[in-house]
Amino acid sequence: MQEKVTQRRSNKARSQDTTRKLLDAARSLFVKKGYAETGTPEIVKAAEVTRGALYHHYTDKADLFRAVVTHEAEAIANEINATALEATDPIDGLISGARGYFTAMQVPGRARLMLVDGPAVLGADGMSEIDRKAGGESLKEGLSAAAAMANKTDLPLDELSVVLSAGFDRAALEITQGGDANRFISSLEVLLRGLMR
Structure with missing residues (x-):
């Protein structure tokens, strides 16, 4: 039971870390280049996450x-x-x-x-x-x-x-x-x- 609780917390912590990375990277790029000129490939590269991670947390660029x-x-x-x-x-x-x-x-x-x-x-x-x-x-x-x-x-x-x-x-x-x-x-x-x- 302890192992499952630790695993859940670990997954939650990873999810929060991914979200923070995406928000930070997206904010930086949106400020620097503007919304229209910023692409999702740049965001995931800057956040050092996968495209799948982006779309797991956000529907699309507008949602992010x-x-x-x-x-x-x-x-x-x-x-x-x-x-x-x-x-x-x-x-x-x-x-x-x-x-x-x-x-x-x-x-x-x-x-x-x-x-x-x-x-x-x-x-x-x-x-x-x-x-x-x-x-x-x-x-x-x-x-x-x-x-x-x-x-x-x-x-x-x-x-x-x-x-x-x-x-x-x-x-x-x-x-x-x-x-x-x-x-x-x-x-x-x-x-x-x-x-x-």
Whole structure:
């Protein structure tokens, strides 16, 4: 019995190792060359696994790309939540969360994956689904808490979340191209504090 348990753990560990290698290799190539220019033979070669291993874990290149983007979305959500939790009130939480988002998006290649290739490959619905699963509701929840504190119960939170999210993404692209993150944070703070006044 002990041998079967050890064998199962060993298989699970090997499977996790293969998945990690595929995700790391695919991410590196997608960032360097873009989704369209990256082929699965390159990915398996870089990951040092077989094609069979790739197709055992992922249906196709798009499925592997979705896994890479999902992993990135989870890392972004973790950064946002970690910084937002340090705040003492909801508006400060929104501002801190935005700072966390901009910090997370400065990881090399992440803006391309999430804001350029992601929507092109997976579509708006696919990206929205990944965002929801990774905690994309946190912006709306933060806005709701800030609106309640400011007694602004008539704000259209769904639409406001969409507008702000689009603004965050555009600002993140500007920052990755050399824009000053602190100036974007300051601008966002003016906007949010004015909105919740």
